[in-house]
Amino acid sequence: MGNPKAFLTIDRKEAGYRPKEERIRDYGEVEQTLAIEDRMQQASRCMDCGVPFCHWACPLGNRMPEYQDLVYKGKWKEAYQVLNQTHPFPEFTGRICPALCEKSCVQALEHQAVTIRENECATAERAYNEGFVLPRIPAFRNGRKVAIVGGGPAGLAAADRLNQMGYTVTVFEKNEAIGGLLRFGIPDFKLNKHVIDRRLEILEAEGITFKTGVKVAEDGDMTPKQLDKEFDAIVLTMGAETPRDLKVENRDVKGVYFALQLLQQQNRVNAGVEFEKADRITAKGKNVLIIGGGDTGSDCVGTSNRQGAKSVTQIEVMPKPFEDEDPVNPWPAYPRLLLKTTSSHKEGCTREWSLNTLRFVLDDNGNLCGAEVEKVDWVTPADGGRPNMVPTGEKKIIPCELALLAMGFTQPNAQFVDAFKLEKDQRGNIATSALGQTSNPKIFAAGDCRTGASLVVRAIASGRCAAQGVEEYFSTLKK
Ligand SMILES: Cc1cc2nc3c(=O)[nH]c(=O)nc-3n(C[C@H](O)[C@H](O)[C@H](O)COP(=O)(O)OP(=O)(O)OC[C@H]3O[C@@H](n4cnc5c(N)ncnc54)[C@H](O)[C@@H]3O)c2cc1C
Ligand code: SF4
Known part of the structure; x- marks a missing residue:
């Protein structure tokens, strides 16, 4: 803790976003960067608490006080080394993590948490720019082969750790490129895809084999049986890609899509892929209705505005979250029920809560022109169980040509x-031990496919955990 008074004298300062009018015209990252002196000052605000709740809150157990101090002192190489001991890909979470750590920072009690996420990103970027991020070729190979099914953050984290332990690792990915939802899901304005490519170059140089366009399935390019025969262990990291559907009247009309259909296509368009006009999903000139109030919905808001939507409305069936404090999950727990307003929301959209969608409405030509919604109440039963949804009879139609x-x-x-x-x-998830081992001892599971849809930081932690599980499995076999 280089500057013991900094937390008293220096306020939290965020880098902020590019001006709204500028950023909605492109898909470049919206977040700006601070001048280096400001960044070092921000790092100096860490109080090096006796009990650092930030360690506990970060699923990776990052050692924030240690590397904040190094950043403050301008020792960027050492800062990256400390960060990298627990975190293989800080450049991803430095951009898109909801920063569970910051919510548990002692200074969060005064809404002045240390800017841990931004400092993490700055440390990683500095490390790349200064040439500190170099391939670490494992010194030996142990002769064991491990297959990873799915090239998202969980798969990459498992692959990285196993490779460093000396395993020969092959990642099988059904898409044309590695990255999972980082590449085909999360918009470029949150995470530029060169950030993934840059890391993949390092991982490849370290000896990991990536096989893209290979679907592992009974009817796929490689069957689970073949995988079982060829590899000593398998780590399943296929994510949780099946979107929840809304089975209401006119669901199948043209103009109603899953969020990922829009987001994945826009990611591909940004990467230079061309689509037939008839296949292109676009919000241009349309009233857009987004059903679902979470992060994926927010990414649809940002994408719709960039595509030139006439209006954007995001609705949610659950009640409006708390705006200031979350009494259900008080500090230092993550405030799950706190209203989240993202950069995309600030770019323009109407948000409504407690609305249940009853049906999609068609015009005289059979085209989508709206959705009928009903206001609902959420009533907690006398026994204090989960609240029940109670229709109020208050209905309206929200106009939309894209839902x-x-x-x-x-x-x-x-x-x-x-x-x-x-x-x-x-x-209904795959049952696993704490280290991701399934009921079949040579098969492990990690990431969203193990836990259900979650966060990148949790997927990375889970992938590293499964790698440890693989290591323990083989060490038990040796005995
Ligand atoms: C739109 C959107 C935005 C998000 N934004 C954020 C955010 O800002 N911050 C955050 O922390 N989290 C965010 N998340 C959540 C986060 O992306 C996921 O929790 C994380 O990517 C899960 O990682 P994973 O490796 O388990 O799965 P995935 O990232 O889903 O990767 C799984 C990979 O497995 C491949 N695969 C599947 N089946 C097969 C098969 N049979 N054979 C071969 N390959 C297969 C898939 O193609 C995919 O590449 C977002 C999610 C979505 C949908
Ligand atoms: S990965 Fe997320 S929770 Fe962990 S230190 Fe970084 S920003 Fe915080």
């Missing part, structure tokens, strides 16, 4: 569960 369903995801694991005879837990 996007952003209502969460389920796991598409059935084929793997059957093929490898895996047990499921009570929630």
